[in-house]
Amino acid sequence: MPYVVRRPDRNLWEQSYVPETVRGLGVTLRHFFRNVFGRRDTVTLLYPEQRRPYPPRFRGLHRLTQRDDGAPRCTACLCCQTACPAECIHIVAGEYPPEHPLAHVEKYPVEFWIDELRCVSCGLCVEACPCDAIRMDTGLHPRPVEARPHLIYERNLLLSISDTAGNVHTANPRKK
Amino acid sequence: MRKLTIDGREIEVAEGTTVIAAARALGIDIPHFCWHPELSVAANCRMCLVEVEKQPKLQPSCQLEAADGMVVHTDTPKVREARRAMMEYLLLNHPVDCPICDQAGECKLQDYYMLYDLKASRLWSEEGKVRKRKRAIFGPHVIYDAERCVMCTRCVRFCAEVVRDPVLIEVHRGDHSEIAVAPGRTLDHAYSLMTAHVCPVGALTSRDFRFQCRVWFLASTPTICPGCATGCNAFLDHHRGEAFRLRPRENPALNRSWLCDDGVLAFRLHNDHRLTAPELGRGDDARPVAWDEALAEAATLLRKVPKTQRAAVLSAEHSCEENWALAAFAREALGVERFFVTGRTAGTADDLLRHADKNPNRAGVRSMLGAEPEPLERLVDEATAGSIRGAVALGAAAATQGPAAAAGLLRLEALVSIAPRRGPLPEAAHVRLPSPSFAETAGTYVNARGQAQEFPQAMSPRGEALEVPDLLARLARRLDLGLPFRSAADVRAAVAPRLPRPAAEGGAP
Numbered sequence: 001m002p003y004v005v006r007r008p009d010r011n012l013w014e015q016s017y018v019p020e021t022v023r024g025l026g027v028t029l030r031h032f033f034r035n036v037f038g039r040r041d042t043v044t045l046l047y048p049e050q051r052r053p054y055p056p057r058f059r060g061l062h063r064l065t066q067r068d069d070g071a072p073r074c075t076a077c078l079c080c081q082t083a084c085p086a087e088c089i090h091i092v093a094g095e096y097p098p099e100h101p102l103a104h105v106e107k108y109p110v111e112f113w114i115d116e117l118r119c120v121s122c123g124l125c126v127e128a129c130p131c132d133a134i135r136m137d138t139g140l141h142p143r144p145v146e147a148r149p150h151l152i153y154e155r156n157l158l159l160s161i162s163d164t165a166g167n168v169h170t171a172n173p174r175k176k
Numbered sequence: 177m178r179k180l181t182i183d184g185r186e187i188e189v190a191e192g193t194t195v196i197a198a199a200r201a202l203g204i205d206i207p208h209f210c211w212h213p214e215l216s217v218a219a220n221c222r223m224c225l226v227e228v229e230k231q232p233k234l235q236p237s238c239q240l241e242a243a244d245g246m247v248v249h250t251d252t253p254k255v256r257e258a259r260r261a262m263m264e265y266l267l268l269n270h271p272v273d274c275p276i277c278d279q280a281g282e283c284k285l286q287d288y289y290m291l292y293d294l295k296a297s298r299l300w301s302e303e304g305k306v307r308k309r310k311r312a313i314f315g316p317h318v319i320y321d322a323e324r325c326v327m328c329t330r331c332v333r334f335c336a337e338v339v340r341d342p343v344l345i346e347v348h349r350g351d352h353s354e355i356a357v358a359p360g361r362t363l364d365h366a367y368s369l370m371t372a373h374v375c376p377v378g379a380l381t382s383r384d385f386r387f388q389c390r391v392w393f394l395a396s397t398p399t400i401c402p403g404c405a406t407g408c409n410a411f412l413d414h415h416r417g418e419a420f421r422l423r424p425r426e427n428p429a430l431n432r433s434w435l436c437d438d439g440v441l442a443f444r445l446h447n448d449h450r451l452t453a454p455e456l457g458r459g460d461d462a463r464p465v466a467w468d469e470a471l472a473e474a475a476t477l478l479r480k481v482p483k484t485q486r487a488a489v490l491s492a493e494h495s496c497e498e499n500w501a502l503a504a505f506a507r508e509a510l511g512v513e514r515f516f517v518t519g520r521t522a523g524t525a526d527d528l529l530r531h532a533d534k535n536p537n538r539a540g541v542r543s544m545l546g547a548e549p550e551p552l553e554r555l556v557d558e559a560t561a562g563s564i565r566g567a568v569a570l571g572a573a574a575a576t577q578g579p580a581a582a583a584g585l586l587r588l589e590a591l592v593s594i595a596p597r598r599g600p601l602p603e604a605a606h607v608r609l610p611s612p613s614f615a616e617t618a619g620t621y622v623n624a625r626g627q628a629q630e631f632p633q634a635m636s637p638r639g640e641a642l643e644v645p646d647l648l649a650r651l652a653r654r655l656d657l658g659l660p661f662r663s664a665a666d667v668r669a670a671v672a673p674r675l676p677r678p679a680a681e682g683g684a685p
Contacts, residue, residue, distance in 0.1 A: 077275030078390045093387040098311070106311060107276040107387055130275050 059123045059136040062114050062153070063161035065170035071102055072159055073170055074133035076109040080125035088118035089125060112155035116142040132170045139164040180246040195237040195248055196224055206250050207259060207288050209266075209376045210328035211238035214433050216337060221266075221328050223288065225258045226250045234258055256292060263293035269306045269351055271323040279378030281391040285326070306351045314344075315363030317383055317437055318372045322354040325379035331355060331371045338434065339528070341365045355379070366530060369440040373423065382421070384441060389420050397634035398425055400621050401435060402493065402614040403442035404523075405533040407623030408435050412443060412615055412634050419443035419615055419634075430627070436529050446613040449598040451572075452639025455608040458586070462608075467640065467650070474607040475654035477590035481566030483511035487558075489601070490549055491571025492519030492535030495619025496628070496675065497667050498611070498644040499537070500544040502570050502594070504670070505648040509657035514564065517541050517549035518601060520573045531624050536614075540622035543674050552576050556584035566590035570611075570644070572599030592651075594644060609651075610641040617643060620675060628675040 014020055035042055045052055054060075065073045076093035094110035096103045125134050138161050145151055162168045179188045182199050189198045196206050197213065209221035217239050225234040229247040234255065237248070249255065266285065274280040299305065308322035329346060332355065336342040343363055347356045357363055363371060372380040394413040401408040401422055408431035411423040422443050424435040454470030455462050465473075478486070488506035490499045506512035519535035541549060552575045558564040560583070567588055572595040574581060585591065585604035593605030596613040611617075618633040637643070642650070645667045652659045661667050 075275045076387070077280075078393075079275065082390065082392065095387055104310065105276070 054139055058139060059121045059126075060138045061116065061140040061142055061161060062119075062125070062134055062136055062158060063138050063163065063168075064112060064155065064158040065133055065135060066159060066168050067102075067172075068169060069101070071105075072109060072112075072133065072155070073131055073172075074109050074112065074129075075105060075107045075131055076112075077107075077130060079128040079130060080134055083124040083128035085122060085124065086118045086120045088115040089113070090115075109155060112158060114153045114158060116151045116153055117148060131172070135163065135170070137163040178242045178244050178246075180242045180244070180248065182248045183250055189242050193242050195226065195228075195235075195240045195242055195246070198242050199237065199248070199250060204250055206237050207284075207292065208238060209284055209326050210330060212330055212333075212374060212433075214338065215330060215333045215374075218329050218333065221262070221326060223259060223262050223266075225255060225262075227252050227255050259288070259292040260295070263288055264295070264297070266326050267293070267297060268299055269308075269323065271305070271321075273324075277321075277324065277378040278381045278386060278391070279324075279375075283378055284376040308352070308354055313383075314357055314380070315368050317368045318363050318380055319383050319386065320355060321379050321381070324377050325354055326377050327353055327355070328376060329355075330374045330376065331380055334367075334371055334374045335363075335365070338370075339365050339367045344371070366436050366438070366524075366526065367434065367528070369437045370424070370434050373435075373440075382440075385421050389415055394420060395634075396423070397615070397632060399615065399634060400536065400629050400631045401431075401439040401442055402445055402536045402621075403436070403439040403534065405531040405535060405538060405624035406431065406529050407536055407621050407625075407627065407629055408439055408529060409629070410435055410439065412446075414443075414446075414615065414634055417635055417638060419446040430623075431529055434529060438523075438530070438534075443615075445597070446615045446635075449572075450613070450638055451595055451597055451602060451608055451610040452641065453610060454640065456606070458604065458606065467642075470607055470609060471651055471654045474590075474592045474609070474651060477606055478510065478566055478568070478592065478655065481590050484513075485563065485565040486510050486512045487514040487516060487555060487564045487567040488512045489516045489518050489552065489555065489567055489569035489571070490541045490545065491569075491573075492517055492533075492538040492541050493571045493573060493614075494644075495537060495614075495617065495621060496540040496544050496671050497619045497664070498570060498617070499541050500671050500674070501645040501648055501661065501667050502568065503545050504660045505652060506568060508660050509652045509655065510568070512568075514555075514558075515545055515547070515549045516552050516555045516567075518552045518569065518571050518573060518575045521575060521577070533624060536623065537621040539624060539626055539676070540620065540628070543622060543676055544671065546674070553581070556581045559587045560584040562587070564588070568592045568594070569601050569605065570594050572597045572602055574600035574604075594647060596641065609647055610637075610639060611644050611647060612637040612641050616641065620671060622676055626676045 067073050076091050078091055081089040081091055090113040091109050092111040093107055123136055126136050142151055177188050178191055182202055185202055187198055187202050196211055199206050206224045208224040210218045219236045219239040224237045226237045227249040228235050310321050312320040314320045332344045335344045343358050343361045344355055345358050369382055372382050393415045396411040396413050399410050399412040401410045409425040409427040411425050413420050422440050424433050426433050453464040454467055456465050456473055457463055522532045523534045525532035556576055591605040592607045593602040594609045594611050595602045596611050602608045615634040616637045620628050620630045622628045645664055649659055
């Protein structure tokens with residue numbers, strides 16, 4: 001819809017430009033002198049010497065949790081892969097052989113890939129997991145790498161990452 | 177005829193029809209585990225209880241015969257409460273191991289829990305549940321989990337009534353009851369995967385499909401089973417270009433609700449030994465090349481052979497469209513007069529579904545050619561004798577096998593093979609041109625009964641494979657020869673009047 005753009009009405013003092021510029025510079029200088037010589041109230045941190053603590057629910061890099069015996073808690077149900085909106089999870093399921101001590105678990109991930117480049121850190125995989133096998137409580141960002149494939153994390157790497165307190169295990173929620 | 181009212185809607189059904197079947201005809205789905213339209217009535221799951229006016233107690237609708245003036249309510253609070261209570265019973269000792277269960281996503285327990293129960297179990301402790309056999313191997317294709325079983329006995333009745341091989345039995349009583357294989361037997365009849373398919377829960381599952389893919393990823397396309405000349409109606413379940421299984425598609429006039437093991441596993445024809453790029457050379461000299469090079473080589477080879485010594489091999493494994501296109505190309509462009517037919521070798525048959533001819537379209541080849549094609553043995557004989565020196569062959573399987581047949585085919589000076597996968601014919605060829613699998617092309621099969629059945633394309637061709645009419649058009653251009661068709665629509669139009677008669681009614685896609 002067309003409408004008339006109203007120009008601001010400026011008086012001579014404002015229209016002459018220079019006094020207003022000096023006034024604006026004054027505001028900047030006031031803040032400058034206050035922060036350099038007076039009371040400091042800047043929000044800037046001297047990263048990386050100073051770091052801001054992350055909130056406890058910060059969603060960092062994924063990790064796969066372990067059972068008490070070190071095996072993956074994951075049963076390869078593919079719920080995370082289903083929930084993932086970025087389609088960055090790829091799992092190949094396998095079956096424990098009958099003589100394996102975990103034969104009663106039946107299913108496990110032979111391969112578990114997360115493409116951290118595609119991940120949008122939404123946390124839906126963590127919510128979808130029925131076994132508490134995938135978490136994003138590591139407090140880590142993906143490391144900078146030199147080649148894209150290095151950010152496609154595989155099963156054993158994901159299993160080795162711990163949470164901020166150093167834990168790699170989770171309990172079976174159904175046994176509680 | 178009997179006239180009754182279900183949920184306020186009147187319906188007239190034949191005498192002897194059950195209420196659940198009448199409701200199904202109206203599109204009302206009464207929840208059930210043990211009832212199956214093709215099996216006898218067991219009425220043991222008690223999930224289909226409905227309220228009938230003037231009857232004090234709820235009635236199992238699968239066993240209740242429709243009567244005149246009957247007024248049935250399938251969705252009253254009383255019925256819903258009965259269903260909820262039934263679900264609580266059925267789930268009492270259920271292991272709730274959906275994450276590792278292949279049935280998850282197509283499980284009736286899951287569906288009905290979401291529809292009618294939605295409550296936590298009051299028996300919440302793992303230790304309180306009755307533990308039963310897990311991972312029992314029932315046969316070469318089927319694995320059994322007794323804890324997931326709801327004892328509907330569909331599998332027992334299927335084996336006894338449809339296959340007439342009563343290999344499954346019920347053992348023990350009460351909450352310890354489970355399904356077992358009869359002593360000294362394994363579940364190894366030709367319909368064992370159908371036994372797993374009728375299971376409404378995850379108790380009987382396929383060992384072939386086990387942990388391969390979650391069912392909710394699968395896309396389903398209606399298809400015709402390419403496994404034999406019966407032409408059973410099926411669904412092909414696939415995901416990202418890979419096929420995972422065939423499922424029966426109901427057709428009361430043909431395969432009813434069933435499919436044989438070979439049929440369920442016929443999806444492998446799409447996955448295995450695929451030819452994905454054009455190739456030149458035999459044996460160790462084989463090398464993948466670009467389409468242009470392969471077509472140029474094929475044209476050069478075919479030109480060297482005089483018209484009278486050229487032949488075409490049609491394939492009983494391939495659709496009418498592909499066979500007609502090759503026959504038209506051979507007859508009108510190459511001047512071929514000798515037509516042969518290949519296909520998979522014959523196998524076992526039975527009186528339920530399986531046909532001895534393991535090719536889906538032998539009758540179709542006959543009607544596309546307008547004459548009886550000669551068997552492949554004769555091509556081998558004539559190639560050995562030197563009276564046929566060049567051939568264009570469709571299909572991978574050689575109907576004749578053995579060293580003599582292979583040597584005969586190797587005598588050919590020009591063998592151009594158009595095939596979706598590797599096999600004896602492509603291996604003997606000088607040029608191999610990849611074509612789509614049965615799942616990657618739309619077409620028509622004519623089964624042994626003479627019924628023409630169309631099927632749609634499920635996936636796009638793998639690798640560099642080209643549709644057969646397209647591929648032949650390119651080859652004809654290389655040979656500077658005219659073709660009687662230009663597009664797939666031309667081929668369809670030419671095939672339609674040659675088909676014997678329309679498909680059997682009842683195939684609901």
